[in-house]
Amino acid sequence: MGKVFVAGVGMTKVGRIFNKGYKELAMEAVDKALNDAGIAVSEVDYLVVSSAFSDSLLNQVDISSILAQEMGIDVPAISVNTGESSGVAALEAALNAVRAGKSNTALIIGVEKLSEFPSAKINSSFSHVLDYEIEGIRGIAPINYAALLLKEYMKRYGVKRDDIFQWAIEMHKRAEKNPYAYLRFALDLDKARNSQVISSPLTLYDVAPLADGAAAAVLVNEDLQTTIRTQPVEIVATASATAPPIYLRNDMLDMLATKKALERLRTTVKFKMGKDIALQVHDSFSIYGFLALEELGVCGRGEGVKAIGDLQYLNVGGGLKARGHPVGASSLYALDETVLLMRDSFSGLRYDGDAALIHSISGAENNAWLALLKR
Amino acid sequence: MDRPEGKTGIIGWGVYIPRYRLKASDIAKLWGFDPTTPSSLGIHEKAVAAVDEDSITMGWYAASSAIKRAGIKPEKIEAVFVGSESKPYAVKPSGTVIGDALGVSRKRLTTDLEFACRAGSEAVRLVVSLVSSGTIGYGLAIGSDTAQANPGDVLEFTASSGAAAFVIGPAEDAAARFEAVVTYVTDTPDFWRREGSKYPMHGEGFTGEPAYFHHITSSVNLLMEETGLRPEDFDYAVFHQPNGKYPLRVASKLGIPKEKVLPGLVTPWIGNTYNASALIGLSKVLEEAKPGQRILVAPFGSGAGSDAMSLIVTDKASARVNEAPTVEDFLSRKTYIDYAEYAKSRHIIWRNWG
Amino acid sequence: MAGSFEEVRIMKNSISIFWRKRSDFYKIRLTKCLECGKVSFPSRTKCPYCGSKNVRIVEASGKGTLVNYTVSYYRTEDSDELQPRIIGLVKLDEGVIIPAEIVDVDPDSLRKGLRVEAVLRRLKSDDPFGLIYYGLKFSPVLK
Numbered sequence: 001m002g003k004v005f006v007a008g009v010g011m012t013k014v015g016r017i018f019n020k021g022y023k024e025l026a027m028e029a030v031d032k033a034l035n036d037a038g039i040a041v042s043e044v045d046y047l048v049v050s051s052a053f054s055d056s057l058l059n060q061v062d063i064s065s066i067l068a069q070e071m072g073i074d075v076p077a078i079s080v081n082t083g084e085s086s087g088v089a090a091l092e093a094a095l096n097a098v099r100a101g102k103s104n105t106a107l108i109i110g111v112e113k114l115s116e117f118p119s120a121k122i123n124s125s126f127s128h129v130l131d132y133e134i135e136g137i138r139g140i141a142p143i144n145y146a147a148l149l150l151k152e153y154m155k156r157y158g159v160k161r162d163d164i165f166q167w168a169i170e171m172h173k174r175a176e177k178n179p180y181a182y183l184r185f186a187l188d189l190d191k192a193r194n195s196q197v198i199s200s201p202l203t204l205y206d207v208a209p210l211a212d213g214a215a216a217a218v219l220v221n222e223d224l225q226t227t228i229r230t231q232p233v234e235i236v237a238t239a240s241a242t243a244p245p246i247y248l249r250n251d252m253l254d255m256l257a258t259k260k261a262l263e264r265l266r267t268t269v270k271f272k273m274g275k276d277i278a279l280q281v282h283d284s285f286s287i288y289g290f291l292a293l294e295e296l297g298v299c300g301r302g303e304g305v306k307a308i309g310d311l312q313y314l315n316v317g318g319g320l321k322a323r324g325h326p327v328g329a330s331s332l333y334a335l336d337e338t339v340l341l342m343r344d345s346f347s348g349l350r351y352d353g354d355a356a357l358i359h360s361i362s363g364a365e366n367n368a369w370l371a372l373l374k375r
Numbered sequence: 376m377d378r379p380e381g382k383t384g385i386i387g388w389g390v391y392i393p394r395y396r397l398k399a400s401d402i403a404k405l406w407g408f409d410p411t412t413p414s415s416l417g418i419h420e421k422a423v424a425a426v427d428e429d430s431i432t433m434g435w436y437a438a439s440s441a442i443k444r445a446g447i448k449p450e451k452i453e454a455v456f457v458g459s460e461s462k463p464y465a466v467k468p469s470g471t472v473i474g475d476a477l478g479v480s481r482k483r484l485t486t487d488l489e490f491a492c493r494a495g496s497e498a499v500r501l502v503v504s505l506v507s508s509g510t511i512g513y514g515l516a517i518g519s520d521t522a523q524a525n526p527g528d529v530l531e532f533t534a535s536s537g538a539a540a541f542v543i544g545p546a547e548d549a550a551a552r553f554e555a556v557v558t559y560v561t562d563t564p565d566f567w568r569r570e571g572s573k574y575p576m577h578g579e580g581f582t583g584e585p586a587y588f589h590h591i592t593s594s595v596n597l598l599m600e601e602t603g604l605r606p607e608d609f610d611y612a613v614f615h616q617p618n619g620k621y622p623l624r625v626a627s628k629l630g631i632p633k634e635k636v637l638p639g640l641v642t643p644w645i646g647n648t649y650n651a652s653a654l655i656g657l658s659k660v661l662e663e664a665k666p667g668q669r670i671l672v673a674p675f676g677s678g679a680g681s682d683a684m685s686l687i688v689t690d691k692a693s694a695r696v697n698e699a700p701t702v703e704d705f706l707s708r709k710t711y712i713d714y715a716e717y718a719k720s721r722h723i724i725w726r727n728w729g
Numbered sequence: 730m731a732g733s734f735e736e737v738r739i740m741k742n743s744i745s746i747f748w749r750k751r752s753d754f755y756k757i758r759l760t761k762c763l764e765c766g767k768v769s770f771p772s773r774t775k776c777p778y779c780g781s782k783n784v785r786i787v788e789a790s791g792k793g794t795l796v797n798y799t800v801s802y803y804r805t806e807d808s809d810e811l812q813p814r815i816i817g818l819v820k821l822d823e824g825v826i827i828p829a830e831i832v833d834v835d836p837d838s839l840r841k842g843l844r845v846e847a848v849l850r851r852l853k854s855d856d857p858f859g860l861i862y863y864g865l866k867f868s869p870v871l872k
């Protein structure tokens with residue numbers, strides 16, 4: 001199997017971008033990524049689009065064909081939706097296409113536009129990442145599960161409410177340096193502590209803001225890699241798993257899908273997990289950030305709060321929490337930030353390690369996706 | 376005496392009174408009534424259903440308690456009649472939801488009845504007839520209301536929410552046997568709600584003498600006439616309870632002492648639950664009466680009509696009391712809310728839809 | 730477009746989805762796997778633990794104990810009137826943990842170990858002219 005490389009990346013600023021539609025955001029990210037790779041749009045021979053809510057919130061089914069039309073290309077175009085983790089799933093689809101020889105130059109676009117409707121409608125749609133017939137109809141939202149997990153976590157490990165805000169504080173520090181981030185301001189404990197309760201004990205600053213954004217990446221095969229002008233970053237492997245809903249788990253604090261995906265990843269590739277690895281974890285709610293660090297083996301159970309201060313290469317763009325959560329695009333932002341970090345620098349950070357890991361989940365961890373990158 | 380109703384009885388009973396209470400003094404204050412108005416109506420506070428409750432959900436609870444007390448499988452029930460003047464739907468039966476949610480046999484008669492406050496009582500009569508004729512083995516009669524009153528209308532002091540339900544079946548298994556049931560109905564327009572209108576209207580004082588008092592005394596006198604029973608033969612008397620005063624006054628007109636009425640009088644603490652009013656009173660009496668005691672029940676509905684029923688408590692009643700929450704349990708479970716919360720839960724204030 | 734918007738406003742929820750699933754909204758139904766022995770919520774045609782089709786649907790008593798809860802101010806399209814909502818995990822007396830909305834309880838009196846029972850309530854209501862959808866929530870037991 002030939003190697004596959006990221007040849008170009010491109011992101012738009014994340015936020016409430018009222019003066020641009022999803023097509024404009026997507027095109028902006030695409031132009032940047034193609035330009036970054038030094039590849040003409042006509043060279044693209046495969047398109048994968050990741051958008052979790054295009055049909056429910058943009059009234060657009062088959063968004064990949066529409067975006068292909070927008071770009072003026074006539075390539076195979078598919079849409080991928082695994083909820084919040086769609087970005088990594090799209091990356092896998094593109095990776096498979098290149099590896100299978102169906103594509104030499106595959107374009108991935110993650111795009112989401114979540115500012116087009118009132119928040120109650122957005123929140124309803126976002127809740128549909130859970131099982132609608134079981135949880136959605138009964139009025140249960142992902143944030144409620146996150147709150148239940150947070151309570152259980154604090155109780156079991158004796159973690160204080162204030163400690164949990166460290167996640168948000170750290171993510172805001174990173175976002176301040178990320179020109180694409182949504183929440184580019186410093187957060188202090190006092191401000192976090194006084195933020196409104198959304199689902200007790202979880203408050204505003206434990207929640208990743210849903211936002212607009214688009215991120216794109218160009219994948220190329222081994223033959224083309226030498227022709228591109230950027231320093232190549234290899235996509236070594238992706239792995240994923242689904243898992244039962246959390247109310248069916250023996251221990252709700254176990255990230256079963258993440259655990260399974262990690263096992264699968266380790267069967268295909270060797271890498272060392274540690275505090276110095278460049279890592280992007282899914283923090284739609286800060287509790288998931290801590291749980292992911294622990295499930296991935298970066299630190300011991302209940303030790304996430306202690307560990308986070310030392311994790312220089314964790315969520316370098318500010319995570320979903322502070323970069324913002326344009327759902328279908330989020331883990332492609334994580335990919336793009338990581339590629340930039342591995343090439344040269346990102347947000348003023350230099351990274352010497354040779355591997356990086358991207359983690360993404362959906363809902364109350366109904367699925368988990370991982371991608372391992374190497375320089 | 377071989378009246379057909381003698382073959383039937385109440386196998387199980389159940390009630391539901393929502394948790395929330397609004398003080399009558401709050402209503403008086405808001406709408407500028409004289410502070411003595413609540414006491415002149417004999418009302419302290421009224422029960423208010425939560426925003427996600429209605430006559431279907433309350434009827435379901437009361438009926439599930441009745442089934443628990445009856446100790447029968449729901450599949451044995453072959454009729455579900457729901458009496459209500461606050462149906463959630465103008466067209467669409469409540470009994471279909473309640474019946475399916477309870478797991479009642481699908482081979483069942485089901486209908487919603489409307490006769491102001493006595494449709495639930497008519498439901499009792501219908502089930503009694505179906506059981507005594509052998510058409511069905513067991514049936515459910517439910518009275519349930521989230522009674523609505525025009526804000527600021529004197530009716531608002533009393534219009535409240537609650538439900539009562541009875542599983543009626545063969546006398547041999549009854550907690551209380553029916554001895555006799557009669558009904559007296561005339562065209563007397565004392566209270567009404569027009570199609571499309573949100574709140575009912577009434578003839579004020581006209582609801583009293585020609586309506587409530589005339590019909591209840593007529594039905595009870597008819598019962599006495601047909602059975603030869605006399606006021607002193609009854610150990611308890613339960614009447615429709617539009618307020619705290621009328622039941623005591625009608626008792627005195629009938630020569631029944633206050634002491635026999637008070638045990639079944641619940642309106643002062645929960646308000647007028649309309650179709651559940653007299654039936655919650657009866658349930659409360661069933662929870663304290665002794666075997667062999669005789670109960671007079673006389674519901675009333677505007678428009679107007681009254682049923683008079685004579686029931687004899689059996690030795691099976693007391694063992695069934697604690698199989699489900701009692702009226703006392705509901706009376707003591709309460710949380711006070713203010714008028715604003717009441718207005719929200721009873722849809723007096725609406726947000727824009729959408 | 731305007732016409733369809735009006736229709737959506739009146740009937741946001743699906744009649745047939747609710748209708749098909751009504752047994753699961755009116756009763757707490759569990760899937761008992763005859764292969765792996767595990768019991769799960771709600772009724773399914775296959776065991777969510779082992780995938781076996783050898784399952785039996787059993788009805789729970791509807792009583793249980795609150796094991797965890799959150800008071801939610803999160804607003805969705807259906808949550809206008811009943812705010813805040815209390816979402817909890819209820820451990821049924823049959824041993825299965827289920828997610829549920831808890832009603833008729835003062836947030837201050839919530840505690841782990843609270844005995845609760847299933848009560849029929851309005852789950853959703855397509856106000857003002859559409860259907861009302863009923864289903865079980867939980868409230869503190871009276872007795």
Ligand SMILES: [Zn+2]
Nearest residue numbers: 762765776779
């Ligand atoms: Zn199984």
